[in-house]
Amino acid sequence: LHDLGTVLELAGQAEEARGWYDELLRTAWLLGHKPKVAVALYKMGRATRTVGEYEQAVVQLQRARTLFEETSDQPGSAACLSDIGKVHSLRGDFEEAEACFEQALELRRDLADPRGEALVLNQIGAVKLARGGLEDALVLFRQALELRRAAGDQRGVAESLNNLAVLYSERAQFERAQTLWTEAQTVAG
Numbered sequence: 001l002h003d004l005g006t007v008l009e010l011a012g013q014a015e016e017a018r019g020w021y022d023e024l025l026r027t028a029w030l031l032g033h034k035p036k037v038a039v040a041l042y043k044m045g046r047a048t049r050t051v052g053e054y055e056q057a058v059v060q061l062q063r064a065r066t067l068f069e070e071t072s073d074q075p076g077s078a079a080c081l082s083d084i085g086k087v088h089s090l091r092g093d094f095e096e097a098e099a100c101f102e103q104a105l106e107l108r109r110d111l112a113d114p115r116g117e118a119l120v121l122n123q124i125g126a127v128k129l130a131r132g133g134l135e136d137a138l139v140l141f142r143q144a145l146e147l148r149r150a151a152g153d154q155r156g157v158a159e160s161l162n163n164l165a166v167l168y169s170e171r172a173q174f175e176r177a178q179t180l181w182t183e184a185q186t187v188a189g
Contacts, residue, residue, distance in 0.1 A: 005043055014050035021047060038067035038076055046083055054087050061087070075116070078107035082120055089127055098127045118147035118156055122163055129167060137167055158188035 005020035028036035045060035068076030085100030125140030
């Protein structure tokens with residue numbers, strides 16, 4: 001059920017994926033398997049966010065986070081915090097988004113998870129950029145890029161280069177932005 005939902009979600013069919021995640025949730029609940037219930041709620045929350053039902057998405061993600069914490073699943077809890085932050089960001093509540101991302105960053109660092117840390121640094125950088133904090137965003141995007149290069153995460157490197165390009169474009173440094181976009185495309189293959 002989980003895999004079918006994931007395939008549908010990746011295919012852009014989030015509404016259909018929610019049906020499979022709902023079935024997974026029911027099955028896990030009936031079996032009394034808290035970790036699977038947490039995963040089902042998490043996946044449902046992501047799909048719900050994708051279809052634009054932000055309030056419901058936050059409820060599902062917070063419930064998943066509670067279960068992840070009860071089962072001592074720090075990566076799950078960090079993922080929930082990041083996704084809750086994304087919802088707040090989409091709603092324009094950047095202060096709340098940043099607070100969620102900061103909590104997720106602390107967990108990722110505690111876990112010694114450089115890929116997860118880089119992801120969250122990019123998320124915080126995007127919030128800073130949206131709020132006009134270009135210098136803060138620049139520092140965060142560069143930190144994320146360094147972590148991703150060190151981890152050999154080519155897709156992540158391309159994303160970080162793209163974020164830097166957007167930032168330089170915002171600063172009207174178009175030649176630098178173009179160079180970074182070109183590098184991102186090369187890295188992405």
